[in-house]
Amino acid sequence: MQGDLLAQLDGMLVVSCQAESRMPLDAPEHIAAIARSVILGGAAGVRIEGVANIDAVRRRTGVPIIGLIKARRADTEIYITPTLANVASIIEAGADIVALDATNRPRPTDLEAMFGAIAAKGRLSMGDVSTLDEGKRAIDAGASLISTTMAGYTPYSNQQRGPDFQLMGQLAGAGLPFVAEGRIWTPQEAVRCFELGARFIVVGGAITRPDAITRGFVDLVASWSADPQLKRNKS
């Protein structure tokens, strides 16, 4: 069953359907509608945050769900699925794969216990990492897969605007089963991830965040309007 699930996702596009809290799309029925839309477009799976959203998407779709809970806490910087209680809720809500922060920062529960609890329930786990060392450590601790999700979001990882292709090359070189995720904004970048050895890719904002997509257009339009040279070249 787990092998089937991975075979279903191999070489495919998974779309992360998330809305920041208090954004207009931040409601389970909206997230489910986005999920159904991206599936119509060919997404092989979805990545969904929060119990109510996972539940709403599970009821309306049959594709694999990567589930996570974002929970900010005062005692740790880990915010993607920090606790065993989060793992239990995600599985209860119907996720097939549980994603969690697998960076080397101090955490409430150790990685072996987190990945062990997911495996004990017959689900796959995805360790969200930011460096090669974290990828190795997550696989050693029992992760089914690792994802480049956290690259650029820890102070010690590569800080850049685009996807972390360097990290992908390192993970592939070490023979680790990795998923490419984080700041993939164009189909060309998506193809590059596969060329570097990604099992599958996860794209979020470029597809499911209308505010961020609009901002990209607005910024370009604004710089064109403000630049007399560009305007002159046009006329």
Ligand SMILES: CC(=O)N[C@H](C=O)[C@@H](O)[C@H](O)[C@H](O)COP(=O)(O)O
């Ligand atoms: C770092 C972090 O918290 N990443 C989150 C993980 O679930 C999401 O906010 C991202 O949207 C997701 O990883 C997809 O990435 P992008 O939206 O860049 O395609």
